Amino acid sequence: MEEELGEFEDFEVVDESDSSATRRFRCTTSSVWTEFDKYKDGSGKKGQNVKGVITTILLEIYRELLAKAIVDHNYSYSSVEHASNKRLHAYLNRDVKFISRNTAKSIVGKVYQREKETLKHALELIPSKICLTSDLWSSLTSDEYMVLTAHYVDENWVLQKKILSFSNVPPPRNGAILADRLISLLKEWGIEKKIFTITLDNASYNDTMIANLKKHPSFGPCLPCNGNFFRVRCGAHILNLIVQDGLKVIDKVVHNIRESVKYVRGSDARKLRFVECLRELPFTTSKKVCQDMPTRWNSTYTMLEASLKHRSAFLHLSMIDPYYNTCPLEEEWNIAEKIARFLEPFFHITTLFSGSYYPTANLYFHSVWRIQVRILKELESEDQIIQAMAKVMKEKFDKYWDCYSVVLSFAIILDPRYKLQFVEFCYERLYGNDAVSRAKILRDKLYVIFKGYLQHSTGNSSTMAQRPSCGTPDCDTRDDIEGFDTFTSRLVDAQDEDERLVEDLESLCISQSDAHMDDE
Known part of the structure; x- marks a missing residue:
């Protein structure tokens, strides 16, 4: 009988003493209750909750998560007072205590200050x-707002990028005022003695700002090598100026294509008409016509490239739409095609320079050299348009990049794939007999900065012991360095030269260490 009652294991069989013929079941404690926790609230009322289910919301954790949600998604502070938001919170917790927009602002401010201290x-x-x-x-x-961003390699050899400030700069705005603002921000973060370089565009007020920063008594003396390597011009910005000057040569062609794209995208009816023109073509393309931003040449290149894919559709549209009168002529389309081929490597280099999640210093020297070689090559082009563009672009190149940024060129010397030999090879193709003297100048400045690092060395080498591989994109160099192997084979003493460079740097390090030991 008891075996048949196995399914009633939570019940106990009770034998009635006054009746041998009658048996009844009495409920005992179910095993389900082991999944519950007992509790007693503030009023003394008892209850039970399922284990693992959070029934108490920690106010501090909730407020911090709310602050991060406001910041991450750019919510307004008043969103905490929205009726729908309140209904949602009331559904999750009937005892919720709502906060005001001022409280939300205060919470975000506290989180910001805490994160700032951590950084x-x-x-x-x-x-x-x-x-x-x-x-x-x-x-x-x-x-006007000034943004200040710090870039550094942390103790784990991970490249970091942190925005330190995004603050309003009221007028008047000149180099002296911007320099004072920058100094105050660096002191606020406590890093005024740890700065190596600053990258800026070519605005005239930046020249004054740099001069004032170098002369500042609490900042200038802390710069390595007397601030000789302090300023770095933004490579992407200068490349934009170079190409923009070149595009002025074909301004009419670019204008017609830009107006054509603007016309097609001007209304839904025009878009439908253009789609019908595309359906008439014997081929399809996934490219979509896109409007450019005239101040950014890479967007202009993207517009040209996409428009060339739809060249036949634009020509067809000009035949069926009497109001479309900016369609480029056949000759202008041919010019645009040549220009797009000419500017393609410039576009890829701009993309490399614009990267922010991988190191770009090691890409600088070779990229700028490729630009210079490309421009010099097109100066001898048989096409008059390309030749005129190259001439204008060379003038702008010589203005800003005739002397490559020295500190960024060090990266190619420290790259074991190229070293100083590659610099000499590049200079030989560009400057001929002056290559050796130019390479020597670069090498001498490398000694200068190395000595500067020795003087300010903290001796903490343990954090530099290991480093992971970085995510720098591959830069295709073999297209432009044909002859590099031949060049290196001609350098009989190239290996000895590299070894001497390493020995000299090591001897400097040893002598500096000995001097430090003597001082102690």
Whole structure:
């Protein structure tokens, strides 16, 4: 009988003493209750909750998560007062206590200050120097904002990028005022003695700002090598100026294509008519016509490339739409095609320079050299348009890049694939007999900066012991360095030269260490 009652294991069989013929079941404690926790609330009322289910919301954790949600998604502070938001929270917790927009603002401010102190402490501990980038931004209301970003390699050899400030700069705005603002920001973060370089555009006020920074008594003396390597011109910005000058040669062609794209995208009816023209073509393309931003040449290149894919559709549209009168002529389309081929490597280099999640210093020298070689080659082009563009672009190149940024060129020397031999090879193709003297100048400056690092060395080599491989994209160099192997084979003493360079640097390090030991 008891075997048959196995399914009633939570019940106990009770034998009635007054009746031998009658048996009944009495409920005992179910095993289900082991999945519950008992509790007693503030009023003394008892209850039970399922284990693992959070029934109490920690106010501090909730407020921090709310602050991060506001920041991450750019919510307004008033969103916490929205009726739908309140209904959602009331559904999750009937005892919820709503907060006001002012409270939300206060919570976000506290989280910001805490995160700022955390970052400030991290910047104090990093063993390396810090590189800065700064620029001015204009809002729709014409207010100017200065953004200051720090770039550094942390103790784990991970490239970091942190925005330190995005603050309004009221007029008047000149180099002296911007220099004072920058100094105050660096002191606020406690990194005024750890700066190596700052990357800026070519605005005239930046020249004054750099001069004032170098002369500042609490900042200038802390710059490595007397600030000789302090300023770095933005490579992507200069490349934009170079190509923009070249595009002025074919301004009419670019204007017609730009107006054609603008016309097609002007209304839904025109878009449908253009789609019908595309259906008439014997081929299809996944490219879509896109409007460019005239101040950014890479967007202009993208517009040209996409428009060339739809060349036949534009020609067809000009035949069926009497209001479309900016279609480029056949000759202008041919010019645009040549220009697109000419500018393609410039576009890829701009993309490389614009990267922010991988190191770009090692890409600089070779990229700028490729640009220079390309321009010099097209100066001898049989096409008059290309030749005229190359001539204008060379003038702008010589203005800003005739002397490559020295500090960024060091990266190619330290790259074991190229070293100083590659610099000499590049200089020989560009400058002929002056190649050796130019390479020597670069090498001498490498000694200078190496000595500067020795003087300010903290001796903390343990953090530099290991480093992971970085995610730098491959830069296709073999297209432009044909003859490099032949060049290196002619350098009989190239290996000895590299070994002497390493020995000299090591001897400098040893002598500096000995001097430090003597001082102790």
